[in-house]
Amino acid sequence: MAHSTGITPSIFADLAFCPDTISKPATYDAAGFAALFANEVPIGTALTVSGGDFRRINNVREFPSLGTPANIVNVPTYGQAISSQVGGQADAPTIEITLNYVADDWQNTANYLGALVGGDTQYSFRFTLLNAVPIGTGATKYASTTLGLGTVPNSIWYWVGRIEALIINPQLTDAVTATLTLSTQTDFYGAYTV
Numbered sequence: 001m002a003h004s005t006g007i008t009p010s011i012f013a014d015l016a017f018c019p020d021t022i023s024k025p026a027t028y029d030a031a032g033f034a035a036l037f038a039n040e041v042p043i044g045t046a047l048t049v050s051g052g053d054f055r056r057i058n059n060v061r062e063f064p065s066l067g068t069p070a071n072i073v074n075v076p077t078y079g080q081a082i083s084s085q086v087g088g089q090a091d092a093p094t095i096e097i098t099l100n101y102v103a104d105d106w107q108n109t110a111n112y113l114g115a116l117v118g119g120d121t122q123y124s125f126r127f128t129l130l131n132a133v134p135i136g137t138g139a140t141k142y143a144s145t146t147l148g149l150g151t152v153p154n155s156i157w158y159w160v161g162r163i164e165a166l167i168i169n170p171q172l173t174d175a176v177t178a179t180l181t182l183s184t185q186t187d188f189y190g191a192y193t194v
Helices: 030-034
Strands: 012-018 053-056 060-062 072-075 084-087 094-100 123-130 154-169 177-184 189-192
Touching: 030 189
Parallel strands: none
Antiparallel strands: 012 053, 012 123, 060 094, 072 084, 094 177, 123 154, 154 177, 154 189
């Protein structure tokens, strides 16, 4: 499949991560990461240990900008009216995602997302922009394969990070929301397509 070729809004976006014990890719490229996202396991269902199992983070309300920001350093040049700029070391960003909060998904028990918040375990994450919902079925509908995400134009980014925090935002007039904070422990890899 190909990236979107025109100027269009992000009609559909998907966020998933690989929570099993083999959560880092063999190679930090499209093939290495895609191998981790082969079989969706719904929240509340036990994972296998074979690798390739992933979970989607559902009910995302707003995605932030993704990517590593530039760190430009101004260097004064004595005797010159204008300073020079050089690239410095970029800081790994944190990613704050707004969710429509569904308490059942975030239980602090095995096989639910709440048990993963605030731990030291690193996971591989996948963020995907899609022109439509994939037309595949079952556990491979959102897989990083031609029969999954490859059924519609897509652009995919991967990174390794942690699930740092979940803050609940009670609302009286709208849906209860939550802010999910993810850290990045590597560069962003992408944009790839399936």
